[in-house]
Amino acid sequence: MTTQRPPRSAEEQARLDDTYRELFERMIAFNQLLGMKVGTLDPDGSTIRFDMRAELIGHYPTGRLHGGVIASVLDATGGLALMCAIADKHRDESAAQVMTRFGRFGTIDLRTDFLRPGIGQHFLATGRVTRLGGRIGSAQMTLENEAGTLIATGSAAYLVG
Amino acid sequence: MTTQRPPRSAEEQARLDDTYRELFERMIAFNQLLGMKVGTLDPDGSTIRFDMRAELIGHYPTGRLHGGVIASVLDATGGLALMCAIADKHRDESAAQVMTRFGRFGTIDLRTDFLRPGIGQHFLATGRVTRLGGRIGSAQMTLENEAGTLIATGSAAYLVG
Amino acid sequence: MTTQRPPRSAEEQARLDDTYRELFERMIAFNQLLGMKVGTLDPDGSTIRFDMRAELIGHYPTGRLHGGVIASVLDATGGLALMCAIADKHRDESAAQVMTRFGRFGTIDLRTDFLRPGIGQHFLATGRVTRLGGRIGSAQMTLENEAGTLIATGSAAYLVG
Amino acid sequence: MTTQRPPRSAEEQARLDDTYRELFERMIAFNQLLGMKVGTLDPDGSTIRFDMRAELIGHYPTGRLHGGVIASVLDATGGLALMCAIADKHRDESAAQVMTRFGRFGTIDLRTDFLRPGIGQHFLATGRVTRLGGRIGSAQMTLENEAGTLIATGSAAYLVG
Secondary structure, X not given: OXXXXXXXXXXXXXXXXXXXXXXXXXXXXXXXXXXXXXXXXXXOOEEEEEEOOHHHEEEOOOOEEOHHHHHHHHHHHHHHHHHHHHHHHOXXXXXXXXXXXXXXXXXXXXXXXXXXXXXXXXXXXXXXXEXXXXXXXXXXXXXXXXXXXXXXXXXXXXXXX | OOOOOOOOOHHHHHHHHHHHXXXXXXXXXXXXXXXXXXXXXXXXOEEEEEEOOHHHEEEOOOOEEOHHHHHHHHHXXXXXXXXXXXXXXXXXXXXXXXXXXXXXXXEEEEEEEEOOOOOOOEEEEEEEEEEEOOOEEEEEEEEEEOOOOEEEEEEEEEEOO | OOOOOOOOOHHHHHHHHHHHHXXXXXXXXXXXXXXXXXXXXXXXXXXXXXXXXXXXEEEOOOOEEOHHHHHHHHHHHHHHHHHHHHHHHOOOOOHHHHHHHHOOOEEEEEEEEEOOOOOOXXXXXXXXXXXXXXXXXXXXXXXXXXXXXXXXXXXXXXXXX | OOOOOOOOOHHHHHHHHHHHHHHHHHHOHHHHHHOOEEOOXXXXXXXXXXXXXXXXXXXXXXXXXXXXXXXXXXXXXXXXXXXXXXXXHOOOOOHHHHHHHHOOOEEEEEEEEEOOOOOOOEEEEEEEEEEEOOOEEXXXXXXXXXXXXXXXXXXXXXXXX
């Protein structure tokens, strides 16, 4: 578990953080379509936020978010939390080295619990890693609106290596 | 279980089918954003199809569908199958009467298994009802591409009354 | 939402608590077979504990708990948390009145994430309510061993009325 | 994908089948406690049957199976189907060689949908593989009673290598 090499510098960490943001906000086209913005980068509380827009509505009379929007954001947020955990685990690696670890990365399965109507102007998803193994990672996620109402929870398993 | 009233006419059934298509393809804005098109209307095999588009990509190097797109379509397809089952259960009701039954309708929870990369030009989701109770309905769903490759499966519970 | 009637007395609450323990530890035969013991009664942290026994093993070379034991205990613990939430919601009702509310109570679906090997001598499951509606309730659960290692998490939806 | 070596003989296949039965019926202690008996060995339809017993009841007034019993049997049945798929994939290997492949085998997560009351005298669980990769396998399962009533469905992901 010990490593000979020093941890990455603050500058290198900033480079990695920028790469994650670029990946999640622009390179993943569907994230961009939904307007996802990366907030905190932390295995114990990565966050992605997005704003209500007419295109994201799933229940026309009430203007609620589509369940698929919620599932999409929770999937992304759990993945982001795991990527942060992997960066922490290999903290002696450069940003470029960490990024090579995600060639196989993918979601195995995802459960979403739709607890309350997806009503609000701004939404915040939070992901937390519950297990990071050599092959499998797991995360739990929540979605809240700007009033702090818990709209949904999620659990997902990811292939991490 | 018997009903005094005759089943709805072919004309009225066509009206209900059109209403379902209108609901799923246009009134649910996020379905429209994803390009969902309703195919078969049947509790044992409702289908929704959609085409690959650059905005739906989740894995940029390979051009795979975003997991959230898959979850969105499976959620919709399971809901559609249940709405067909409800229409069958109340086959003596007019299209307008059936539509009043969906005021509370909503997904309770959804599991999606991402089995193979979401690669293809055209995708077909199929939903099948496994239980329709007075309050809860359940459905299982699959997603295939134009080659018939099984890309994902899903299971969901819905509040139906 | 306000109620004219006073909340149940400490004596009546103790009667309800005893009824819950009796139900979960003895009347539900399979809980008894597994050796479940009710600990805390609280919607935000109901607990059930049980001890390792040879009959509960699922992986013979390592002596790990069977996944089904874990799922069984998480299912029970989430249900217990919801029953506590229902007792709190109807705090003006007697123990006997509360018990009449569970005629339809049942698990709709359950997800279990097996995070780490189920190794230990004593296990503690904790359940927390995430939503209590008029028809549907949801809970999240964890299972830890005596060292505090997180062995599994669970999410479940229940029919509550 | 081609193999130089001939497939295992009928005699060797029978040896492997016996090993699977021994594993699932006796070596996995909790399976034995529940009375699980292996039926068909087939990736597209492995079966495990068991009989109602008073100890397996979860809902005392009605004598229904405990949800945890159902989850336990579905977990085992999906795992059995995957083990059959692995045996088919490596059909040139001896029974002993195949058995060495299961050192890491384990359930990642399991969803169970409780569709109808678990009432009956004899129950049959069927598992079907939906994906077998180098690391991850997935299966879908059903549980029926002797009248063919669909009591539950399940979906699970397994670590297979």
